[in-house]
Amino acid sequence: MLFKKVKYSLVILFLIFSCKKEKNTIDYLIKCKEEVQIIEQYPDNILITFCSFKNHLFKSIGTPDYKGRYSYDYKILEITKSDTLEINNSKFFNNNSNALEHLVNKKLKAQYESNLKIPEIKECIKAIDFRNYSLNEFGIAISDKGEITFNINHNIGSACFNVKTSSVTFNLTDIQEYVK
Numbered sequence: 001m002l003f004k005k006v007k008y009s010l011v012i013l014f015l016i017f018s019c020k021k022e023k024n025t026i027d028y029l030i031k032c033k034e035e036v037q038i039i040e041q042y043p044d045n046i047l048i049t050f051c052s053f054k055n056h057l058f059k060s061i062g063t064p065d066y067k068g069r070y071s072y073d074y075k076i077l078e079i080t081k082s083d084t085l086e087i088n089n090s091k092f093f094n095n096n097s098n099a100l101e102h103l104v105n106k107k108l109k110a111q112y113e114s115n116l117k118i119p120e121i122k123e124c125i126k127a128i129d130f131r132n133y134s135l136n137e138f139g140i141a142i143s144d145k146g147e148i149t150f151n152i153n154h155n156i157g158s159a160c161f162n163v164k165t166s167s168v169t170f171n172l173t174d175i176q177e178y179v180k
Contacts, residue, residue: 074139
């Protein structure tokens with residue numbers, strides 16, 4: 001009888017400790033919703049994605065051009081008890097965000113240098129005046145797969161539409177140390 005009590009106690013303790021979350025792990029539940037807006041002056045539909053994470057709402061708005069190619073605008077909204085306000089990207093991250101900014105720019109620079117070696121896009125890539133970007137210059141999107149993407153529009157001509165933007169994607173758990 002004593003053996004059974006000890007056995008069950010050990011099983012319960014094991015379950016408690018094995019189910020306990022790590023202290024430094026993001027507890028995230030991301031819910032996304034997609035909407036389609038039909039506007040007659042556009043050849044294709046406007047695509048809107050809303051993703052909620054903690055007390056934030058990430059909004060991506062895809063607008064087609066006359067050829068049906070999409071360009072995106074991004075917003076982060078903070079939800080409080082009394083209001084929902086648009087915030088700068090940097091307000092979503094903690095005080096260690098400079099390290100994140102450096103990491104994103106490092107990955108973008110590697111992409112840029114790699115793309116310069118591709119003959120078919122080399123001339124368009126040369127049109128990009130590559131520099132380091134601040135967190136507030138990125139368009140940030142989040143997905144229900146637990147990923148966060150930093151997008152930058154290089155503002156080069158429509159002839160180079162296919163390379164006018166660059167993006168870097170991380171799993172949220174990989175950058176959890178930067179998230180508030």
